[in-house]
Every structure is written in structure tokens, then in C-alpha cells.
Amino acid sequence: MRPSLLYLAILTPEKKLFEGDVSQVIFSTPEGSVGVMYGHAPVIASVAEGIIEIVTENDRKTAATGQGFCEIAYGRAEFFTDTAEWADEIDAIRAKEALERAEHRINSNMSRMEYVRTQAAMSRAIARLKASETYAARRK
Numbered sequence: 001m002r003p004s005l006l007y008l009a010i011l012t013p014e015k016k017l018f019e020g021d022v023s024q025v026i027f028s029t030p031e032g033s034v035g036v037m038y039g040h041a042p043v044i045a046s047v048a049e050g051i052i053e054i055v056t057e058n059d060r061k062t063a064a065t066g067q068g069f070c071e072i073a074y075g076r077a078e079f080f081t082d083t084a085e086w087a088d089e090i091d092a093i094r095a096k097e098a099l100e101r102a103e104h105r106i107n108s109n110m111s112r113m114e115y116v117r118t119q120a121a122m123s124r125a126i127a128r129l130k131a132s133e134t135y136a137a138r139r140k
């Protein structure tokens with residue numbers, strides 16, 4: 001690892017989405033977006049459903065992530081999320097349909113648990129759509 005690069009790992013229970021050196025990583029927290037570069041102060045943070053942008057020396061990649069946490073310390077950033085997928089692998093039509101189903105369900109009578117699950121489904125769908133749109137805009 002070069003001194004100015006940050007080691008980044010993004011892990012889910014099913015796979016390792018990314019592992020390597022990056023210039024910067026930008027991710028969603030419950031409080032908003034956070035950017036991290038080499039030399040960042042040690043911190044453990046919540047990761048919210050949203051997009052994560054990975055900036056390397058030659059590229060910029062976008063992924064949609066689920067909830068989780070990250071640990072940043074001593075030139076390393078490790079993300080542990082329940083889901084993560086590259087923006088270019090997202091089926092935008094399927095994500096839009098999932099959002100529409102969740103929006104329809106949210107307007108019906110349901111238990112508190114069903115409401116929380118539906119809110120989570122909506123957040124995942126929105127994150128996937130945002131990642132897909134960011135990727136499509138960058139390709140133009």
C-alpha cells in the first residue's frame with residue numbers, strides 16, 4: 001500500500017464486494033454522507049442504506065449498500081453491510097417495481113413490524129435506484 005492510499009474492504013455475509021487501495025471512499029450514514037481518505041482519525045460508524053463511492057487513482061465506482069457499520073483506523077476502512085452490489089449490476093426496472101410495491105404496502109394497515117420491514121424495503125430500493133442513476137449519469 002502506498003502511504004497516500006487507504007486500504008478498503010467491503011464485506012457482506014455472502015461476499016467480498018471490494019478489497020484494495022483507494023484514494024477516497026464516500027458513504028451514507030444515518031446523519032448524512034461521509035468521505036474518508038488516508039490519515040482519517042479512527043472511528044466506528046453506522047452505515048445507512050445508500051450509495052458508496054470508491055475513488056481510485058484511475059476510476060470511480062459506485063455501489064448500493066444496505067445497513068451495517070464500518071471501522072476506520074490506521075490507513076484502513078472496513079465496511080460490514082447486510083447487502084452490497086455494484087451499480088452497473090442493478091436492474092433498475094426491478095428496483096423501481098420493488099419501490100412501487102413497498103410504497104403501496106406502506107399505505108395499508110399493518111403491524112409495527114411489517115411497517116419497519118416495508119420502510120427497509122423502500123430504503124433498499126431507493127438506494128439501488130440512486131446507485132443505478134449515478135452510474136448511468138457517469139457513463140454519459
